[in-house]
Amino acid sequence: MFIEPMLLETAPGPFSHSQYIFEPKVDGHRLVFDQEAGRVRLFTRHHNDCTSRYPELVHPFENDITLDGEVACVDPSTGVSDFESVMMRLKTGKHDRIQRLTKTLPATFVIFDILRYRGKDLRSLPLVQRKEILSGIKLPSKAFGIMPFIESEGESLFAQIQRMKMEGIVGKRKDSRYVSQRSAAWQKVINWTYEEVYLTGYRKDEFGWLAAVPDLSGKLRPAGIIEFGTGPKDRKDFYIKSQRLETGEDKSFVYLKPEIRAEVKIRNWTKAGLLRDPVFTRFIIN
Incomplete structure (x- = not known):
């Protein structure tokens, strides 16, 4: 089942707030991972099926699940996600070339939200509760990771992101429900x-x-x-x-x-x- 992603508004600058958690912004593309009756399907934010593009991510979890996150291809020399590389992966359609790229340019699915689990819709739960459920999920392979976050200290995280020359940060209200539209409860700060x-x-x-x-x-x-x-x-x-x-x-x-x-x-x-x-x-x- 495809769920329309929750989208970010743009903050005027880095900020700190006790009612927010803050995450690094991964420089990749949005991905909805859906597993139903054991079948895995991958979707871009525009509902395009990209399952065939990322065979290394077609690994089932122990239970049916819907996850929201970002696909990244990490530059091994810097440890930073490379946008052009992940776009190459997304646009590559030939089967043999896709298979080669899984070895030379592997994709990672960085998960930041869980929307459905064991047949239950979790979108009405507060973000921090969804994060707690997500932290207890066993990941199916090394191609999957869970987005780290800190509480309150957005300006401190943004300073680290600037030093590492990463894309930016995302601030999310701890009590935010998941809505399939753009929302001020989630805000991005780009490291221009x-x-x-x-x-x-x-x-x-x-x-x-x-x-x-x-x-x-x-x-x-x-x-x-x-x-x-x-x-x-x-x-x-x-x-x-x-x-x-x-x-x-x-x-x-x-x-x-x-x-x-x-x-x-x-x-x-x-x-x-x-x-x-x-x-x-x-x-x-x-």
Whole structure:
């Protein structure tokens, strides 16, 4: 049985609170693990069946169960989950390649909630009670783990996450019931990185600013497209400045002299050297 996941709201910043528990935010993708009549099925948050993608996770528990968590592929050199690796696993469809990847790029299911157990729906129980039940469950293999958490001290955990260069933290009310919608009872705090970029063009058909950064030789190289974080005034200011900087265009983009600089916040850099999820924060004035 698929259960629509409970989604996070975004907190303005790290916080501590006696009525919350705090967990590390794993940089993977959401997974609902469902076992009914001994049959295991895996679902993404959008109800896509991804059971065949993760054969190492198709291990039955002692009793039928529904679990919520995150699939992660951990970089052995850093001990930190690598988002691009787990996306590769999710998108790989060929059976023989999937089998190879279970050895070279194994997935781990990090469980943070239990929604159903032994035929009983647990969603109306307070979070701390669900956590207690989860802690007593025997895991079927080493590919499964239970998310650690601390009580109250969110700011302390966030400081550790920053030092480890992990994605962020999640704060959850101890008394929260599980609801299949976005809820302020669960809040995420992202560990953003701030970067300076040059704006070298814009998209024609929909909003998007081309970003570039200097390479090791000082020459600008493409770094992605900024789509979020701008307000009407930012877009108007950019449009006014860009009129005198146009150098050419093609079917998709208008190109500019690299004279406009901006600050963006990103989750991290991709392996291809692109900004991951860049969000505009401000223009940089010389």
